[in-house]
Amino acid sequence: MTKGIKGKVVLITGGSTGIGAETARLLAERGAKVAIAARRKDRLDEVVADIASSGGTARSYALDVTDKSAVQSVVAAIIADFGRLDVLINNAGLMPIRPMAEVNTDEWDQMIDVNLKGTLYGIAAALPGFLEQGSGHIINLSSVAGIKVFAPGGTVYSGTKFAVSAISEGLRHEVGEKVRVTSIDADFSHLRQFRVIL
Numbered sequence: 001m002t003k004g005i006k007g008k009v010v011l012i013t014g015g016s017t018g019i020g021a022e023t024a025r026l027l028a029e030r031g032a033k034v035a036i037a038a039r040r041k042d043r044l045d046e047v048v049a050d051i052a053s054s055g056g057t058a059r060s061y062a063l064d065v066t067d068k069s070a071v072q073s074v075v076a077a078i079i080a081d082f083g084r085l086d087v088l089i090n091n092a093g094l095m096p097i098r099p100m101a102e103v104n105t106d107e108w109d110q111m112i113d114v115n116l117k118g119t120l121y122g123i124a125a126a127l128p129g130f131l132e133q134g135s136g137h138i139i140n141l142s143s144v145a146g147i148k149v150f151a152p153g154g155t156v157y158s159g160t161k162f163a164v165s166a167i168s169e170g171l172r173h174e175v176g177e178k179v180r181v182t183s184i185d186a187d188f189s190h191l192r193q194f195r196v197i198l
């Protein structure tokens with residue numbers, strides 16, 4: 001892979017809002033060809049229109065990252081549309097804040113499905129192609145909550161982010177000679193849209 005982001009094809013999951021959408025705008029401004037994927041196609045299309053009006057290249061793909069075969073299909077569609085994939089940013093994630101004592105197993109499932117399994121499905125869809133082409137970069141959004149447990153309230157969220165950090169480190173050990181693996185321990189961003197606030 002040549003150095004620099006210009007001309008690279010980058011898939012950003014959770015690109016409809018927040019950090020994903022802003023990253024898409026920034027990378028497109030720097031010359032990347034950006035593919036953004038999330039459930040809300042209308043929001044994705046607004047980001048794509050924004051990028052296009054500034055002269056950048058972007059396409060949107062409706063995607064629920066909890067659907068393993070849909071993640072595979074979107075990666076295949078991006079390769080068909082752009083000719084290749086160079087970078088995967090596993091950004092889709094959610095952080096409902098709630099004490100464990102409330103035992104909201106639906107939210108626990110959601111965080112595990114999106115933050116953890118969604119990240120793994122992204123890796124599963126992109127890694128074989130990256131290994132075959134001998135290059136690629138997988139960037140996983142972890143968190144400071146993946147280093148220090150964010151409790152009370154963010155215990156399960158932290159659990160998913162500890163797992164994302166562990167998987168990133170293990171993946172780097174296993175494939176790091178061919179594929180770059182980065183885990184971003186992001187701190188609080190004003191972009192977060194809190195879905196559940198105590």
Ligand SMILES: NC(=O)C1=CN([C@@H]2O[C@H](COP(=O)(O)OP(=O)(O)OC[C@H]3O[C@@H](n4cnc5c(N)ncnc54)[C@H](OP(=O)(O)O)[C@@H]3O)[C@@H](O)[C@H]2O)C=CC1
Nearest residue numbers: 014016017018019038039040064065092093186188189192
């Ligand atoms: N903001 C912060 O302070 C920090 C954030 N992070 C991490 O950064 C990432 C982005 O956070 P942030 O920008 O704040 O979050 P937002 O809530 O603003 O955006 C989350 C994105 O994920 C998408 N998403 C949620 N569920 C799914 C799903 N099932 N399939 C596909 N896409 C999905 C949403 O799109 P849609 O609803 O359209 O599907 C949206 O685009 C997360 O992984 C978060 O944990 C880490 C540390 C700090």
Ligand SMILES: CC(=O)[C@H](N)C(=O)O
Nearest residue numbers: 143145150186187188
């Ligand atoms: C625990 C936090 O608020 C962290 N910044 C995150 O959003 O992951």
